[in-house]
Amino acid sequence: MTPEQxxxxxxxxxxxxxxxxxGSGDSSASATRITPGNALRPExxxxxxxxxxxxxxxDVAEYALRLGDDALILAQRLGHWISRAPELEEDVxxxxxxxxxxxxxxxxxxxxxxxxxxxxxxxxxxxxxHEFRSAHLFEQPNGxxxxxxxxxxxxxxYQFELYRRLTESTDATLAAIAAKAVKEVDYHRDHSAQWxxxxxxxxxxxxxxxxxxxxxxxxxxxxxxxDDELTTRLAEAGAAVEPSSLKADFDRLTGEVFQxxxxxxxxxxxxxGGGRRGQHSxxxxxxxxxxxxxxxxxxxxxx
Amino acid sequence: xxxxxxxxxxxxxxxxxxxxxAKVPVESxxxxxxxxxxxxxxxxxxxxSSRGLSHVHAGSLHAPDAAMALRNARDLYTRRNEGVSIWVxxxxxxxxxxxxxxxxxxxxxxxxDYRHATYYTKSEGVKHL
Numbered sequence: 001m002t003p004e005q006x007x008x009x010x011x012x013x014x015x016x017x018x019x020x021x022x023g024s025g026d027s028s029a030s031a032t033r034i035t036p037g038n039a040l041r042p043e044x045x046x047x048x049x050x051x052x053x054x055x056x057x058x059d060v061a062e063y064a065l066r067l068g069d070d071a072l073i074l075a076q077r078l079g080h081w082i083s084r085a086p087e088l089e090e091d092v093x094x095x096x097x098x099x100x101x102x103x104x105x106x107x108x109x110x111x112x113x114x115x116x117x118x119x120x121x122x123x124x125x126x127x128x129x130h131e132f133r134s135a136h137l138f139e140q141p142n143g144x145x146x147x148x149x150x151x152x153x154x155x156x157x158y159q160f161e162l163y164r165r166l167t168e169s170t171d172a173t174l175a176a177i178a179a180k181a182v183k184e185v186d187y188h189r190d191h192s193a194q195w196x197x198x199x200x201x202x203x204x205x206x207x208x209x210x211x212x213x214x215x216x217x218x219x220x221x222x223x224x225x226x227d228d229e230l231t232t233r234l235a236e237a238g239a240a241v242e243p244s245s246l247k248a249d250f251d252r253l254t255g256e257v258f259q260x261x262x263x264x265x266x267x268x269x270x271x272x273g274g275g276r277r278g279q280h281s282x283x284x285x286x287x288x289x290x291x292x293x294x295x296x297x298x299x300x301x302x303x
Numbered sequence: 304x305x306x307x308x309x310x311x312x313x314x315x316x317x318x319x320x321x322x323x324x325a326k327v328p329v330e331s332x333x334x335x336x337x338x339x340x341x342x343x344x345x346x347x348x349x350x351x352s353s354r355g356l357s358h359v360h361a362g363s364l365h366a367p368d369a370a371m372a373l374r375n376a377r378d379l380y381t382r383r384n385e386g387v388s389i390w391v392x393x394x395x396x397x398x399x400x401x402x403x404x405x406x407x408x409x410x411x412x413x414x415x416d417y418r419h420a421t422y423y424t425k426s427e428g429v430k431h432l
Contacts (some may be wrong), residue, residue: 021353086428087343087365089375089379090378093374093378096378096382130430161310187314187377189314190313190374191374194370246340
């Protein structure tokens with residue numbers, strides 16, 4: 001590929017975002033070629049929103065905020081593992097997953113921001129705690145590696161069922177974001193399930209920690225599957241998915257992993273939740289303080 | 304299969320090593336590694352960048368078993384869209400030539416230009432050469 005061609009590829013953008021991934025073909029592939037690939041990027045969504053090609057309804061914007069905040073807070077949590085994972089390779093794996101989640105967050109927030117002519121940064125850095133719509137699961141502390149894996153396990157199986165269905169949303173932008181995200185989340189399922197099996201089947205210590213991890217995380221499963229007026233309205237319009245409709249598949253598929261690991265599904269009462277209404281646990285404030293401090297100290301700064 | 308993979312089974316490029324046997328660590332790799340620490344074994348990674356091309360050595364990594372080695376390889380060596388297929392091989396399963404035997408091993412072909420097609424003159428009347 002000549003430099004001119006490379007440049008052209010970079011500037012032509014990615015076409016109709018409702019299509020999601022546009023095939024680019026492999027005919028010009030060489031042994032050393034590295035390309036960014038051709039897929040929906042958050043920048044494409046921001047552009048569509050800026051130029052008025054895509055604009056969310058008030059309901060869809062609120063829904064996108066929920067999904068975006070889930071992914072954003074998780075990305076921030078996972079980022080903390082960088083340089084702290086048990087092995088260098090796992091460091092990179094968790095970092096990759098964090099970046100995937102950040103990409104989803106940027107897409108959803110860029111879209112949500114289109115409602116009031118804001119940007120993803122306005123939403124990420126300049127909202128206060130009670131304005132965040134993430135569920136409590138995502139803000140739970142990393143704990144030890146097993147707690148993080150337990151959280152990843154719940155998140156990835158939940159998000160997979162959600163995004164899989166959201167690819168058929170009547171809202172073209174939500175569908176396109178979900179189509180890109182579902183493949184990445186599918187890998188996150190595999191990553192967490194592999195680790196659950198290994199930690200449970202490893203040493204007595206790793207088994208004990210994995211079981212403890214599930215006990216710590218499982219109370220926050222309930223909130224993920226609670227419907228409210230917004231999701232009911234959007235589901236009736238075909239734009240979104242009722243959270244409760246994901247529960248059966250979530251239970252069945254996570255249950256299969258528990259069965260393979262010869263573990264009982266944790267029996268713990270569910271925590272009350274409230275994240276979707278802006279009521280958060282004591283943890284979110286600290287996450288936001290760290291995430292937002294630079295942008296708030298130096299508004300508009302770039303590098 | 305849905306367009307988004309098989310919802311029943313998490314994505315995995317490691318179908319062939321899904322069996323439980325693949326989760327058994329390669330014992331010889333974990334013994335005495337890194338000053339007696341219970342370290343993960345070393346694996347060599349080969350990536351094929353495109354259909355029709357060969358797998359090329361990309362580097363190495365640590366992993367507890369083959370299934371995890373494939374996943375780590377995916378995360379470490381295909382982050383920038385480099386590959387369509389990955390092989391991982393336990394590093395000590397590779398027999399390599401002795402660098403000190405370079406003379407005996409690799410200098411013999413030098414000067415033997417009759418081993419190259421260009422050494423020979425084309426016979427008259429032969430077409431399509």
